[in-house]
Amino acid sequence: ILNVEQSPQSLHVQEGDSTNFTCSFPSSNFYALHWYRWETAKSPEALFVMTLNGDEKKKGRISATLNTKEGYSYLYIKGSQPEDSATYLCAFSRYGGSQGNLIFGKGTKLSVKP
């Protein structure tokens, strides 16, 4: 069974705090790791897609790193703002998997208090 584990399940921070989440995935036959941001009542939106070990990507105050050898990715948010409140999903795909089949974690729900 292929599982993607995300931790923590939920997180409450104050405005201005920096925070990070973890996504763990099976490292064998890895192909790509995705991060999505999902606001309530909206559709998930892609933040990053990473494929190479050591990849680091950044979009504004949000950045992500990837370690394919040990099977984890970190998502960092610097100086959290209330508008960052959302569920952050990670998903991975692998060689030999069903075409286009992203295996999703359950998400980390972030709440940022003003």
Added chain:
Amino acid sequence: NTGVTQTPKFRILKIGQSMTLQCTQDMNHNYMYWYRQDPGMGLKLIYYSVGAGITDKGEVPNGYNVSRSTTEDFPLRLELAAPSQTSVYFCASSYSSGLGGTEAFFGQGTRLTVV
């Protein structure tokens, strides 16, 4: 581009009824997907399509059917609704991603309740 559009947004079905969830995208993406999300669980792939006329089963296909007659449309059919199909359904599309190497664009979801 308006992206991925799903209809309806909400629906209540009685056990045994049938319905079709509509999904259309205007980004000329070749890959399209249907996911479901149950409370406390990750998104699970129901069916996917790599192009018009080609569909294949995902992880949880039982109780569903799909068709892909055009690049734009990928409807999901529930033939005999069961309470186990109560879920939130998401349609998504991506461009030429045989192994999930490009981002997926999601619709806003359909919340289906079967009573």
